[in-house]
Amino acid sequence: MISTSAFLGLVGLARPVRPNVRHAIEECYGAGIRVIMITGDYPGTAQNIAGRFGLSSNDKVITGPELDAMDDAELMERICDVNTLRGSYLNRSSGS
Numbered sequence: 001m002i003s004t005s006a007f008l009g010l011v012g013l014a015r016p017v018r019p020n021v022r023h024a025i026e027e028c029y030g031a032g033i034r035v036i037m038i039t040g041d042y043p044g045t046a047q048n049i050a051g052r053f054g055l056s057s058n059d060k061v062i063t064g065p066e067l068d069a070m071d072d073a074e075l076m077e078r079i080c081d082v083n084t085l086r087g088s089y090l091n092r093s094s095g096s
Helices: 021-030 043-052 064-069 072-081
Strands: 037-039 084-086
Touching: 037 043, 043 084
Parallel strands: 037 084
Antiparallel strands: none
């Protein structure tokens, strides 16, 4: 028996950004608070979302695997100029 399939289309879904997020980020920037987004999205998606709600433009993203490979000293150095961390979990602790 031969079956045929036909591609009928593609659907994309996106959750809208909450209406108060942009204002909250602007207030943080006005108060001198640095805002960092932590997300499980892919880096390009994360940067697009960050731009939509007014997070300062920055092309630097730390991915989950990169974060896992860093020691605390490297993380402290790199975090200074990154606005987006990509990782489904960020659980780092110092000490024992």
